[in-house]
Amino acid sequence: MVGAAAIALATAGCAGSGGTDNSGDEAKAGEPRTLTVWLMNGSAPQTLTDSLNKEFEKKHDGVTVKYEVQEWNGIQDKLTTALGSQEPPDVIELGNTQAPSFASEKVLTDLSGDVDKLNGDQWLDSLKASGEWDGKQYSTPFYAANREVIYRTDMFEQAGITAPPTSRDEWLDAITKLKAKFGKDKQFQPLYLPGQNWYALLSFIYDEGGDIAKKDGNDFTATVNSDEAKAGLEFYKQLVDASGTTAPKDNDEQNPEQAGIYGQGKVAMMIALPWEVDTAAKDHPDIKEKTSAFPIPSKNAGETAPVFQGGSNLAIPLNSKNADLAKEYLALMLSSKYQAQFAQAGMVPGASTDLSALDANPVSKAMAEASKNGKSVPATPKWATIEAGQNPLKDMLTAYLTGAKSIDAATDDANKALDAAFSGS
Amino acid sequence: MRKTRGQQIALNTVGIVVAVLFAFPTYWMLTSSIKPSGDLLTPDYDLVPLAVTFDNFASAIAKPGFVVHLANSLIVTLGAVACSLVAGVLAAFPLARLRFRGRKGFLLLVLIAQMAPIEALFIPMFLLMQDAGLLNKLPSLLLVYFAITLPFTVWTLRGFVAGIPFELEEAAMVDGCGRFGAFRRVVLPLLGPGLVATSVFAFITAWNEFLYALVFMRDADKQTLPVWLATFKTVFGTDWGGIMAASVLYALPALVFFLIVQRKLVSGATAGALKG
């Protein structure tokens, strides 16, 4: 008797109480409903969400928007338990590199049929791609940002550089001129480039016409040991050597925070996101007026290098009890009215091709220019793990830059590691 | 062993050196919290801060949610520690002193209960709390911390009780106390330092726990300090000065707890030994 009960209890517990009640029960009109929205800290400016939430509530009688800002730290675990609970949030934001892994687990609502209602023709290509899985659209673009070269206008002037570089040669030339002018100061760096800024590396690889992986249906094969990728890697080393940067070769641009180092005033250029200027300005406010930006130069004259586009997607959990309302919330968020506000806030809107607001400020203008040529990482669920854990590209960069491995050995090892990550666990 | 003055001074010096070595990272955290954040990474020699500011503390305290998160942390931590100590002392006595069937089984249970990595337990724990309807309620965290701190509390207190010579209780029983009276009068006071060590450890374990606090509590007003601390790291960069200031504020309750507990309990211990 006790045994049977125990077994029943055991299997019930084992089955978990993940709600599967997605019979789409929509409440009768007029019944009060709550729409739970989880957006990440630093995504949508508060002015935007305040007015959007108010407008939504006005449009939908009896609906309250429970808007909660989430921290990136630990969000994976929080989403796991939230999606597995009986009352998941109705709208969630997913990093674009994470979106495929959620989609492939089939825990998101299929939005393929709603693309038109959600401003689909204005969608940013790279974010659209990260929202797709198995031919269906599981999440929508939200906003994006990409890197550019942030530089000190006053230092360029003093070094006799009349215009920002528009090609790789001009870039290297600028480094030489800066070194000649300011090199006497041992702490000066023409270009602060830590060893593991793999986002910059991606740009150089894309520019060579290569990529880190090739798509093959739902699978990917790594192509980091292709000639194009090697050429990109070699250019990275060229920059590091030419500028003599003292940045650590075994760490990335957040450790230590490159914005802080730029802010100290002894760095002429860094490859960064536009808001890193604001971070630098927090401790050194006068740096902002001396700063501008140019897109990462391409090796081909007249073009800008393709860039890695980081950003977020929006999705509706499969078990959400308010999927219909959630879709309307998304429609509002992706409407041109609110997407324009993203541009004003210095981000590339995910669902609007109108980037004019970004031209107001030279730093975001350069980003907007480069964003037209944006790509993302392979849209495979396995990428989430690579990001969460040990990124073979970072190890490859460090090994090559420190001379620990030859370029062939470093790229072959990274290729093997990426393939292992793509194929299994 | 009576010490000469010279010997005492030598020993004290060694003690101070050890204290300084141990304090250095803490000193670094303290000075980082009062340095302007631009000074955190400087090629200059900054063993002593080059400039001092209290802005980091001001902004840390002013950060929304500090008081609420502090209160939540205190509730779940003190609650868990109290439960752990009570259950632990109650269990330590029979495990150390009494003979009964299944004693070895219980010992084994306590030992193995400590071996499971808690990161792997979080899914079953989550499902358990969900089934019990306790998600997003502070008692769920209290129970988890109670459960996490209980095995070593039981085990360590058992060790302390076993280390107290039984003759002391025997003497008390000869004087007319029963088993439990003897335990209460003789062993508990001597257990003082042991209770200090285990309660401080339990406090710190619960106080610093992050993963369960993050996934069990969904609403912002139910969250605890470690989750609050994580908000200093944003997409726009990390407020390191703020984190250091927040960490200093964070470590203080544990220190206060220790000072209170050690004064109350340790005096009892030495008094008890002398009475023997």
Place this chain on the structure above:
Amino acid sequence: MTATAQITVPAGSSPPAPPRAGRPRRAGFGERTVPYLLLAPAVITMLVLLGWPAIQVVGISFRKLDLGELVRGEVVWVGLDNYVSVLSDPEVWTITLRTVLFTVACVVGTVLAGLLIAVLMRHLSSKVRIALQVCLVLAWATPILATTTVFQWIFDQQYGILNKTLVKLGFESFAGFSWFSSGASTLTVIGLLIVWQAVPFVCFTIYAGLLAAPRELYEAASIDGASGWQTFATVSWPAIRSLVTLATFLSVIWDFKVFAQVWAIRQGGPDGESTTLPVVLYLKGIAQRHFGVASAIAVLMIIVLLALTARYLQLLLRSREADVS
């Protein structure tokens, strides 16, 4: 209780029970249930809150439980697949060995330092002792986010105070020296961090044990003219021996399972060389949301821990300690 009789009896074991004249009865019902009643709160809590989830972990280790299955509440049995996928990775054996060696190093460091500092503490004047205790508690109480960050800053290649100090003292080669360039040096820094935060508990535990040793024993020893070492061997050590064993045992378990510090410092790098089993559990299990695999790794970790602590368990189960009626 005469002093000389005490010195020969190690604390923790019982002398022969006094003759039972006048108490020949069997233990009554009340007395027999009392142990169980006292144990009840602890045991019930552990069974429900730890035992049940632990059993589930074992069960989950035989299932495929990814995010999808969790959300849909599916139960998919896959037998030993999770174990096979973990054990067939050749790296796992290197990593296990590395974890064991790292654990041993940390435990030895912690227990030795804790023991020495505890003994030292007994001989300090009270102000110095309190100062030392405060420093230890602060080390213990600081959140891991802060301690890992501070250690990284101290050992930073360019801006770390350690390199700057070494250069100032004349060791020019340490300018820009990277303490994290190899797995071994990274693990050494991580080990220092772990030992630094673990010593306080061991130290306080042993110190508490030293305090519990009756003062008369120390006085008797000094009257008998015992040297410091002899006093330690005959009075202090017996009082704390079981605590030292206990602290070692607990340290083995905790240091084996430690994750946050190893992850925070270099995420198991460079090139995976500071990866330990808990890091594998995170990478293969939690980060990818393959909870079945995570559970399998957890079970394997428990098995290794049982092997490491087997001797202690054996001694414990065979012991006759504190058997009194």
